[in-house]
Amino acid sequence: MRLFMKRLISQRALVFMTVPFLIWLAIFKYLPLWGWTIAFQNYKPAKGFGDQKWVGLKQFRFMFEDDRFLLVLRNTLAMSLINFVLGFVTAIILALLLNELRNAIFKRFVQTISYLPHFISWVVAATIIQTALSADGGIINIILMNLGLINEPILWLGEGKYFWGIMGASEVWKNIGWNTIIYLAAMTTIDPAQYEAAEMDGASRLQRIWHITLPGLRPVIIVLVIMNLGQILETGFEPQYLLGNGLNVDYSENLEIFILKYGMNLGNYSLSVAAGIFKTVISIILLFSANAIAKRFGQDRLF
Amino acid sequence: MRNKKWLGSAVLATAFAVAITGCSGNNSGGGNNAPAPANEGSANAGNQNAAGGEAEKPAPVTFTYFNATANKDIETNKTMIGKKLEEQTGVNFKQEFLVGDLQTKIGTMIASNEYPDVIQPDAGIDKILDAGAFIPLNDLIDKYGPNIKRVYEPYFNLMKADDGNIYFLPFSPLVGEFKPSPTIDQGAFWIQNRVLKEAGYPQVKTLDQFVKLIEDYTVKHASEDLIGMTTLTHDWRFFATTNPPNHLAGYPNDGGVQVDVNTMEAKVYGDNDGTKRWLKTLNDLNAKGLLDKSSFVDNYDQYLAKLTSGKVLGLFDYGWQVQQAFNTVNKAGNDDLMYFPLPIVFDENTKDQYLDPPSFVNNRGIGITVSAKDPERIIQFFDNLLTDENQKLTRWGIQGETYEVDANGRLYRTPEQIEKLKDNDYSREVGISYFAYYWPMYGGGSTFPDGNAVDPGRQPEVAQASFTDAEKERLAKYNAKTYADLFAAPDDRPWYPAWSIALEQDTPAQIFTVKQTDLQKKYFAKIVLAAPDKFESVWNDYVTEYRKTPVDEYEKTMTEEIKKKVAKIQGTN
Numbered sequence: 001m002r003l004f005m006k007r008l009i010s011q012r013a014l015v016f017m018t019v020p021f022l023i024w025l026a027i028f029k030y031l032p033l034w035g036w037t038i039a040f041q042n043y044k045p046a047k048g049f050g051d052q053k054w055v056g057l058k059q060f061r062f063m064f065e066d067d068r069f070l071l072v073l074r075n076t077l078a079m080s081l082i083n084f085v086l087g088f089v090t091a092i093i094l095a096l097l098l099n100e101l102r103n104a105i106f107k108r109f110v111q112t113i114s115y116l117p118h119f120i121s122w123v124v125a126a127t128i129i130q131t132a133l134s135a136d137g138g139i140i141n142i143i144l145m146n147l148g149l150i151n152e153p154i155l156w157l158g159e160g161k162y163f164w165g166i167m168g169a170s171e172v173w174k175n176i177g178w179n180t181i182i183y184l185a186a187m188t189t190i191d192p193a194q195y196e197a198a199e200m201d202g203a204s205r206l207q208r209i210w211h212i213t214l215p216g217l218r219p220v221i222i223v224l225v226i227m228n229l230g231q232i233l234e235t236g237f238e239p240q241y242l243l244g245n246g247l248n249v250d251y252s253e254n255l256e257i258f259i260l261k262y263g264m265n266l267g268n269y270s271l272s273v274a275a276g277i278f279k280t281v282i283s284i285i286l287l288f289s290a291n292a293i294a295k296r297f298g299q300d301r302l303f
Numbered sequence: 304m305r306n307k308k309w310l311g312s313a314v315l316a317t318a319f320a321v322a323i324t325g326c327s328g329n330n331s332g333g334g335n336n337a338p339a340p341a342n343e344g345s346a347n348a349g350n351q352n353a354a355g356g357e358a359e360k361p362a363p364v365t366f367t368y369f370n371a372t373a374n375k376d377i378e379t380n381k382t383m384i385g386k387k388l389e390e391q392t393g394v395n396f397k398q399e400f401l402v403g404d405l406q407t408k409i410g411t412m413i414a415s416n417e418y419p420d421v422i423q424p425d426a427g428i429d430k431i432l433d434a435g436a437f438i439p440l441n442d443l444i445d446k447y448g449p450n451i452k453r454v455y456e457p458y459f460n461l462m463k464a465d466d467g468n469i470y471f472l473p474f475s476p477l478v479g480e481f482k483p484s485p486t487i488d489q490g491a492f493w494i495q496n497r498v499l500k501e502a503g504y505p506q507v508k509t510l511d512q513f514v515k516l517i518e519d520y521t522v523k524h525a526s527e528d529l530i531g532m533t534t535l536t537h538d539w540r541f542f543a544t545t546n547p548p549n550h551l552a553g554y555p556n557d558g559g560v561q562v563d564v565n566t567m568e569a570k571v572y573g574d575n576d577g578t579k580r581w582l583k584t585l586n587d588l589n590a591k592g593l594l595d596k597s598s599f600v601d602n603y604d605q606y607l608a609k610l611t612s613g614k615v616l617g618l619f620d621y622g623w624q625v626q627q628a629f630n631t632v633n634k635a636g637n638d639d640l641m642y643f644p645l646p647i648v649f650d651e652n653t654k655d656q657y658l659d660p661p662s663f664v665n666n667r668g669i670g671i672t673v674s675a676k677d678p679e680r681i682i683q684f685f686d687n688l689l690t691d692e693n694q695k696l697t698r699w700g701i702q703g704e705t706y707e708v709d710a711n712g713r714l715y716r717t718p719e720q721i722e723k724l725k726d727n728d729y730s731r732e733v734g735i736s737y738f739a740y741y742w743p744m745y746g747g748g749s750t751f752p753d754g755n756a757v758d759p760g761r762q763p764e765v766a767q768a769s770f771t772d773a774e775k776e777r778l779a780k781y782n783a784k785t786y787a788d789l790f791a792a793p794d795d796r797p798w799y800p801a802w803s804i805a806l807e808q809d810t811p812a813q814i815f816t817v818k819q820t821d822l823q824k825k826y827f828a829k830i831v832l833a834a835p836d837k838f839e840s841v842w843n844d845y846v847t848e849y850r851k852t853p854v855d856e857y858e859k860t861m862t863e864e865i866k867k868k869v870a871k872i873q874g875t876n
Binding site for chain 2: 042044068127130131134135136155157158245246247249250261262265266267268
């Protein structure tokens with residue numbers, strides 16, 4: 001204890017510097033947790049805390065007993081996992097390919113093109129996707145028809161079973177360029193001497209990628225996996241909401257839309273908060289288990 | 304609601320002249336407020352000029368008025384109408400309009416506790432009321448508002464806040480006989496003119512006849528790649544697909560229920576025979592390849608694009624929802640591709656009820672704030688607005704300038720006047736932009752004692768002036784002057800509209816509304832696109848699911864609320 005105090009004093013400059021951030025954290029991240037009490041009330045805005053009606057676990061019960069909830073959870077997890085896997089694989093592959101390019105102009109060109117969709121808002125992107133997938137004159141159907149793969153246009157968004165695939169492809173199209181940035185940055189930290197040595201030893205290009213670049217990326221990949229696992233229940237809301245319709249609702253409705261429909265739209269804030277708590281708890285569990293696994297395998301990890 | 308016209312200028316001018324000379328001559332009060340007796344049009348017993356009640360000419364005064372909608376700021380006496388009103392009352396308003404965010408603006412006012420004299424807070428009205436920014440008008444109306452009383456008294460029960468006070472004057476009190484809008488901005492089945500033309504303009508009354516017409520036309524023009532019918536399902540606009548069975552059964556748009564006029568029992572129609580019949584019709588159309596399959600995946604823009612393409616022969620929708628597409632078609636000028644509204648019902652002897660009955664919107668209005676120094680003058684100004692002459696002035700404008708009167712006393716506008724008024728700057732200069740709405744006024748469907756519409760947009764003569772010759776001819780084939788003539792007059796439904804009834808939070812009735820939409824979004828598509836032999840079984844699945852929802856609670860709540868609302872309006876409790 002004395003040692004601790006002593007060290008604290010000797011590092012006081014650093015300690016003081018962290019104080020504002022701790023205060024910030026407390027005010028904006030911990031204080032709002034008080035709001036979780038709403039989940040156990042029949043919350044009505046503009047009423048004092050003492051005037052709220054306490055209902056115990058009613059909101060949670062409503063959520064877990066609703067027969068759509070399991071379906072919604074399944075959709076959320078499925079879309080999340082698809083995004084998760086596709087997002088990592090495609091971004092790493094593209095980053096590796098870009099890294100091997102020697103022609104700087106072509107590299108820039110590809111990078112810019114692949115970044116651009118990231119900056120399109122989902123509202124616009126959804127309209128582009130809907131138009132491309134349209135059964136009357138949509139480009140996807142035209143291409144497939146001309147290739148002779150299908151005989152008549154397919155209502156892509158009208159078949160629930162295609163929805164996850166469409167979502168996965170759309171996310172890749174939209175975010176692949178953006179996701180490569182961090183890997184490209186990590187690649188620049190790899191010591192060029194390693195490549196030179198490998199080249200001297202006669203390693204081929206693929207061998208260099210496999211034995212030098214990928215191991216060099218491992219710490220970044222692991223940290224990103226852990227962080228993203230924590231957000232597995234956050235599939236976002238806009239694409240599913242904008243592309244969803246009556247025919248694919250069994251595959252497109254996710255947790256966020258469920259909360260919007262039964263929580264916000266009905267003015268039932270308590271239910272929204274209850275769902276938020278549920279998500280947070282799941283996220284914390286996932287985060288800690290991923291971290292623990294990484295620890296067991298002796299890898300770099302988040303904490 | 305946004306019509307502006309000018310009436311009775313000559314009449315008014317004379318009346319004002321008399322009043323003003325009277326005033327300036329310091330005549331003792333009373334005598335000079337009578338409208339000039341020579342002018343029949345203006346001699347309404349209930350009316351009087353506000354200024355007339357006072358002995359001397361009122362001192363000029365300028366009040367401030369914040370209007371939470373967008374327009375250009377102005378002093379009303381810079382407009383022709385405002386000038387005349389100032390001459391009558393000595394009152395001028397400095398009008399400020401909303402720039403930026405409404406809630407911020409209102410919030411700032413509330414925080415500083417400083418308000419303009421008069422506010423039209425629009426969607427911010429709850430905040431303003433909660434903040435206690437409006438003064439109660441009851442006593443002021445009693446003392447200074449004979450016209451306000453005449454116009455608003457039937458609605459006093461609906462206007463009273465929980466504490467029994469009236470804090471603001473809404474914009475929709477009905478005066479005189481109710482006149483529906485001559486163009487159809489509400490629900491209708493729409494059919495392309497070429498279909499009617501080819502069939503020789505037959506009477507189309509039932510859904511079967513409507514579908515038959517479309518089918519015949521498509522068969523004859525098989526090579527043209529036509530779409531028989533399409534239907535809008537996107538997002539919240541999905542009601543365009545769920546509401547038709549209600550209209551087909553002869554009910555107005557009451558939301559999710561059909562209300563019996565006599566017993567006021569509310570019944571859902573989401574799973575009744577009418578809905579089944581409607582879906583069966585769509586299912587048949589689909590089986591014959593006449594229904595646009597993409598209906599159930601298209602978004603609103605794709606839907607509008609389809610209507611604009613001219614390929615779609617028929618549809619059901621609300622006028623306001625398809626107006627932009629229709630405008631584009633009309634602009635292109637191909638009469639054949641324009642759409643004609645029809646009040647289609649299930650059975651020959653059902654009376655259609657597509658037109659909205661009059662309804663009273665009691666959560667929008669204009670009020671006087673606690674900061675106002677001279678509420679008496681303001682309420683007198685309001686009262687003065689509510690005379691027949693001044694309603695004519697503020698809505699129609701100035702005779703010879705923005706409207707004319709024919710030999711029979713009917714008000715109309717020449718095509719040039721209509722064209723001219725489309726220019727916003729001109730409309731502002733006259734003052735119609737500022738006075739036609741957002742003041743104490745006769746509501747939208749009101750009529751003057753002489754039968755003219757208060758709102759020029761509802762005057763058949765004005766509507767007709769904007770019709771093309773082809774349109775007029777076609778209407779004549781159906782013995783109609785305006786599109787509204789094709790439709791039956793709305794029955795009196797005091798609770799209307801039932802969809803505005805707010806359901807209490809977290810109740811089964813409220814949950815039902817979400818569940819119903821969810822179910823219908825999922826099943827309607829399935830049912831319609833099902834193979835005809837599967838129709839029954841998918842429909843039965845749907846009904847089973849539907850009955851699992853708290854539908855009984857919903858019907859019970861709606862019935863209670865409707866009865867409550869009617870009782871309130873009729874003042875029986």
